[in-house]
Amino acid sequence: MPESAPSVPVCSPGRATPGGQPAARRVLVVDDDRRMASSMAQWLCTQGWHARAAGSPEEAIAALTRGRLDGCLLDADLPRGGSQRVVAVLRAAWPDARLVTFSTRQSAATDRLAADVTLPTPLKDAAVLAALTGARDPRGRARPRPSRGIRPAFGQSPAMRRVEAVVDRIAATAATVLLTGESGTGKSLLAREIHRRSDRTNQRFVEVACGSLSETLLESELFGHVAGAFTGATVAREGTFSRADGGTLFLDEIATASPALQVKLLRVLQEFEFEPVGGGETRQVDTRMILATHEHLEDLVAAGRFRNDLFWRINVVTIELPPLRRRREDIRLLAESCLERLQPRAKRTVTGFSAAAIDCLEAHAWPGNIRELVHAVERAVFLGSGRQISPADLPPAVLAGGAGRQRAGQSPSGTRDPENHESLRERLATPERQLILDALRRHGWRRDAAAKELGINRATLYKKAKRLGVDLASLGRPATA
Secondary structure: OOOOOOOOEOOOOOOEOOOOOEOOEEEEEEOOOHHHHHHHHHHHHHOOEEEEEEOOHHHHHHHOOOOOOOEEEEEOOOOOOHHHHHHHHHHHHOOOOEEEEEEOOOOHHHHHOOOOEEEEOOOOHHHHHHHHHOOOOOOOEEOOOOOOOOHHHHOOOHHHHHHHHHHHHHOOOOOOEEEEOOOOOOHHHHHHHHHHHOOOOOOOEEEEEHHHOOHHHHHHHHHOEOOOOOOOOOOOEOOHHHHOOOOEEEEEOHHHOOHHHHHHHHHHHHHOEEOOEOOOOOEEOOOEEEEEEOOOHHHHHHOOOOOHHHHHHHOOEEEEOOOHHHOHHHHHHHHHHHHHHHHHHOOOOOOEEOHHHHHHHHHOOOOOHHHHHHHHHHHHHHHOOOOEEOHHHOOHHHHHHOHHHHHOOEOOOOOEOOOHHHHHHHHHHHHHHHHHHHHHHHOOOOHHHHHHHHOOOHHHHHHHHHHHOOOOOOOOOOOOO
16 A cells, blocks of 8 residues: 555445455554555455554544444554554544554553553464454453543543542542642543442432522522522422432532531531421431532631631542643643544534644643633634644634744744744734634625725735635525624
């Protein structure tokens, strides 16, 4: 196969096996030795698999979006973290697919892939088939089937591996958990992950945003109320503690709870009982509590704004989620995982991020953390037009984040960027595109009026729009608007 050939199917789903049975299982072979990948895929076709080959992580990630996948045979030694990127997207898109890796050596990086089986090279045909079908083979090291862990959603940095190690130890216990960290670091997602890994996973997970409700409404939301308890309470209402009985209750922004509510929370945590608002009947509950805050509770305790006894009661197991700027090695994986989830809604094919776009993402400080990154990728997917996300598709704030390094002619890793002049042009294109779109919106998508406001003629507007990837023909239609 030519070195530049793209990843293509090498057999059809209906091809028969040697035993005459139609092939239904789908497998992707990923190896930077493209000829080896193609040869292995062709051989798997003769064994009843519908196989395709990919010669790079980018090709593999694109192939993962094209349909169901039952297995993946992956080179664990792809350069520049390529194997980890493929696994992150694979687990997010096809969590039940069997992952078989092969490597010339055993290393910590190979172990982190959490494959079902890792095979030594050179590969043996029987070992490959046994590994893909789930059988144990003495030449391969079979590992337990990994759960749908937090890594695709959170990253694989050392900081997040430490978080996952704590989650593994406490998820199945009844311990109260306090999640801390800046806004947008994924505390709600982690709370759901703890619930999913616990023995309460088949029961309810109930989330309450404490900061979004007044004191009266929050008390009613948590404990419920009887009819006539207050104006407007015409019927009795069950609270979230009752709804989460047997399951998990997640209280976000617990630092906003009033002193009176803190007393009631302390009682529930200690005695597992409460009374509904306006009622006298004591109710018992079995609810696992997870709480979260972006504030420093120790400072609030010292200031008299948070009860000391409640703090020590909820501070049983504390997990701090680090901000994204302190784990930049996760940014690419998180962005690609987000892109994978958005792909079905994109209405176009987006194969990934350009190298310049990745540089911009990794250089930005991300004050909004994962939430800001998700919004940046969403904007790029829905406003962009190319097959790859480029810097021009990213928000201006993200582009400005790496401007200091870019002006110095360096990439975020500190190496000289030979294409820095192109990055500057792409950064300037973003505000120019936004000015054009804003003018069009103000004038009801009329090109002549928008061009007049911008001080250019209509022909120039069309030329600029084409260069910036703005499809004037589609703008103003109901779906686009």
